[in-house]
Amino acid sequence: MNTINSSQIPAGKNNEPPVIKSGLQGEYSIHNNKLIEIEKLTRTYLLGEVEVHALRGVSIEVSKGEFVAIMGASGSGKSTFMNILGCLDKPTKGNYILDNIEVGKLTRDELALIRNKKIGFVFQGFNLLSRTTALENVELPLFYSTVSNKERKEKSVEALKKVGLEERIYHYPNQLSGGQQQRVAIARALVNNPSIVLADEPTGNLDSRTSVEVMEIFQKLNDQGITIILVTHEPDIASFAKRHIVFRDGRIKSDKINVNPRNASEVIKTIPSIDEEDEA
Amino acid sequence: MKILNIILAAFRALQRNKMRSFLTMLGIIIGVGAVITMLAIGQGAEYSVKQQIASLGTNVLIIFPGSQQQGGIRVGAGSMTTLTEEDAQAIRTDCPAVAYVSPGTFAGGQVIAGNLNWATLIQGVGVDYTQIRDWDVQYGSFFTDQDVKGATKVCVLGKTVADNLFPDSDPVGQNIRIRNVPFKVAGVLTKKGQNAMGQDQDDIILAPYTTVQRRLSHFPYLRQILVSATSSKSIETAQKQITDLLRMRHKIARYEGDDFTIRNQSDLANAATATSQILTILLASIASVSLLVGGIGIMNIMLVSVTERTREIGIRMSVGARGRDILTQFLIEALVLSLLGGIIGIILGAAGSKVISSFAKWPTFITAFSILLSFGFSILVGLFFGFYPARKAALLNPIDALRYE
Numbered sequence: 001m002n003t004i005n006s007s008q009i010p011a012g013k014n015n016e017p018p019v020i021k022s023g024l025q026g027e028y029s030i031h032n033n034k035l036i037e038i039e040k041l042t043r044t045y046l047l048g049e050v051e052v053h054a055l056r057g058v059s060i061e062v063s064k065g066e067f068v069a070i071m072g073a074s075g076s077g078k079s080t081f082m083n084i085l086g087c088l089d090k091p092t093k094g095n096y097i098l099d100n101i102e103v104g105k106l107t108r109d110e111l112a113l114i115r116n117k118k119i120g121f122v123f124q125g126f127n128l129l130s131r132t133t134a135l136e137n138v139e140l141p142l143f144y145s146t147v148s149n150k151e152r153k154e155k156s157v158e159a160l161k162k163v164g165l166e167e168r169i170y171h172y173p174n175q176l177s178g179g180q181q182q183r184v185a186i187a188r189a190l191v192n193n194p195s196i197v198l199a200d201e202p203t204g205n206l207d208s209r210t211s212v213e214v215m216e217i218f219q220k221l222n223d224q225g226i227t228i229i230l231v232t233h234e235p236d237i238a239s240f241a242k243r244h245i246v247f248r249d250g251r252i253k254s255d256k257i258n259v260n261p262r263n264a265s266e267v268i269k270t271i272p273s274i275d276e277e278d279e280a
Numbered sequence: 281m282k283i284l285n286i287i288l289a290a291f292r293a294l295q296r297n298k299m300r301s302f303l304t305m306l307g308i309i310i311g312v313g314a315v316i317t318m319l320a321i322g323q324g325a326e327y328s329v330k331q332q333i334a335s336l337g338t339n340v341l342i343i344f345p346g347s348q349q350q351g352g353i354r355v356g357a358g359s360m361t362t363l364t365e366e367d368a369q370a371i372r373t374d375c376p377a378v379a380y381v382s383p384g385t386f387a388g389g390q391v392i393a394g395n396l397n398w399a400t401l402i403q404g405v406g407v408d409y410t411q412i413r414d415w416d417v418q419y420g421s422f423f424t425d426q427d428v429k430g431a432t433k434v435c436v437l438g439k440t441v442a443d444n445l446f447p448d449s450d451p452v453g454q455n456i457r458i459r460n461v462p463f464k465v466a467g468v469l470t471k472k473g474q475n476a477m478g479q480d481q482d483d484i485i486l487a488p489y490t491t492v493q494r495r496l497s498h499f500p501y502l503r504q505i506l507v508s509a510t511s512s513k514s515i516e517t518a519q520k521q522i523t524d525l526l527r528m529r530h531k532i533a534r535y536e537g538d539d540f541t542i543r544n545q546s547d548l549a550n551a552a553t554a555t556s557q558i559l560t561i562l563l564a565s566i567a568s569v570s571l572l573v574g575g576i577g578i579m580n581i582m583l584v585s586v587t588e589r590t591r592e593i594g595i596r597m598s599v600g601a602r603g604r605d606i607l608t609q610f611l612i613e614a615l616v617l618s619l620l621g622g623i624i625g626i627i628l629g630a631a632g633s634k635v636i637s638s639f640a641k642w643p644t645f646i647t648a649f650s651i652l653l654s655f656g657f658s659i660l661v662g663l664f665f666g667f668y669p670a671r672k673a674a675l676l677n678p679i680d681a682l683r684y685e
Binding site: 083086088089108109112113115116117121123127128129131132140141143144145149188192 | 285289292296591592594595596597598599600601602603604605678679682
């Protein structure tokens with residue numbers, strides 16, 4: 001029940017090309033391949049009188065279609081970095097160019113627009129609206145863009161299909177398992193065809209099997225060309241990504257290509273499903 | 281975010297906390313209901329006061345003889361023997377702003393009809409009296425000019441007198457005895473009800489003033505002259521013309537005061553109307569205090585709601601809600617609360633004033649004005665008290681809001 005077969009996530013080789021990929025391809029031809037360009041990014045907080053240097057000059061480039069895992073101990077600055085990447089926070093110094101837009105100079109409202117159009121968030125705690133159906137949760141980003149009610153529902157159902165939850169669109173979060181809730185959150189992140197999906201410890205609240213299932217979804221989405229940046233402190237989870245960036249003390253300690261990323265679909269077969277009966 | 285979607289979202293959010301939403305609305309419901317009811321009662325009071333004043337007659341002026349002064353002691357107004365039939369006649373012919381004139385005098389007395397008797401006031405009037413007081417005969421007819429000239433012993437009964445003397449039979453054409461003088465009943469007046477002072481205006485017998493003077497009061501002067509002006513605008517003019525005429529007729533020197541008093545009904549009418557308006561305003565202001573308290577209730581609940589839903593606000597912001605989207609959402613929630621409360625309050629207030637008017641026999645009026653007023657007030661209350669919490673929500677930092685536990 002919990003496994004996702006490839007028919008649920010269109011791989012782009014079918015007769016009908018998936019919406020997401022065609023959108024990205026359109027941009028390929030116009031711009032260069034760089035999705036994110038970050039230069040000497042610093043972020044300093046004021047905690048009372050004390051200055052906290054969360055980021056001390058981070059430079060990084062991410063191309064379209066990458067699957068990046070950001071790792072580091074707590075306090076290494078990776079969460080701050082994710083907040084800035086997600087346009088939830090502004091850098092103190094440095095440049096951040098997302099999809100050819102200089103984000104550091106934008107106003108609050110413009111940042112909201114970027115979050116709406118270009119970024120999909122997946123959080124550790126799922127962050128779904130309680131007492132709101134899966135469908136309505138997924139519809140949420142479209143509420144803040146100019147989409148007709150009909151189109152909004154179509155897109156949202158489509159996104160829920162991609163994560164294999166088309167049967168549960170009218171379920172409330174408390175009627176869904178943790179893995180299912182996280183899949184709703186992923187569907188919500190996908191619904192507006194974002195340039196990038198940012199996942200902050202997406203498997204932090206999940207058991208190991210469900211974690212791999214979630215990683216399987218990310219891998220399939222990445223196969224379709226969606227750029228994914230994932231924050232995790234579990235090397236197991238990071239091993240599914242194609243690139244590893246390690247943060248320490250507000251700086252990048254290492255930035256390596258993961259030459260041989262694990263395939264989640266295969267890993268999942270090796271893990272016995274404990275709660276098969278519960279799910280059924 | 282389209283406004284319709286925001287309104288739907290607001291309804292959904294309020295639905296999730298039905299009890300709380302209802303209790304919050306209750307403040308507005310009671311406030312608006314109270315304003316509606318109080319305005320209805322106040323306007324009912326104003327209406328009955330106006331009715332009573334209209335029952336005195338329209339554009340009426342009453343001329344009394346002045347007070348007598350003997351060695352510095354002034355006797356009450358009306359004691360002077362200055363007003364005469366000729367004065368009344370002169371007013372009728374020489375004052376263009378005057379439409380009708382009725383000389384007046386009165387006498388009290390026991391009235392006997394068959395084996396029943398009744399003490400009442402016998403007012404001697406002219407035939408113009410029905411025009412001045414706007415008072416018609418219900419059965420039979422009023423006495424004629426001929427009766428006045430000949431001092432015929434005819435009379436017209438007020439409804440109360442007729443009911444008391446002739447409970448089962450038709451009084452028209454019957455004979456009654458007033459202080460042992462036989463009078464023939466020509467007609468019965470329509471019911472006029474109480475006057476502004478609460479006196480029963482139907483407890484009266486009208487007779488030609490000449491008859492009353494000669495047969496009953498034996499006082500050859502007039503106690504009053506009732507006059508009606510041609511229109512409500514000419515009351516002042518009529519008063520001036522009468523004053524000038526009477527001063528001239530009574531040969532009053534310039535430095536001397538009038539030997540008569542003209543009382544103007546419109547003064548009384550204005551005072552009474554003003555009083556009832558003040559009553560209305562007073563009632564409405566007391567009621568609007570509860571509307572204010574209801575508004576504070578909304579603000580309180582919206583503040584709690586913003587704190588409680590900080591995480592939701594964070595989530596909404598992370599998926600692209602702008603500050604103003606959040607502001608609109610919470611403002612609309614407050615507005616929905618206050619408007620819904622307002623509508624229910626208007627319905628309850630309308631029902632309440634109907635109940636009051638049927639139980640207390642007091643007329644109540646629900647005007648479009650009072651509905652618009654309370655509707656407008658509830659919108660204002662919602663906007664005013666909803667704005668601060670909504671703004672607080674809109675200014676939240678998305679990161680802090682997302683981390684809020």
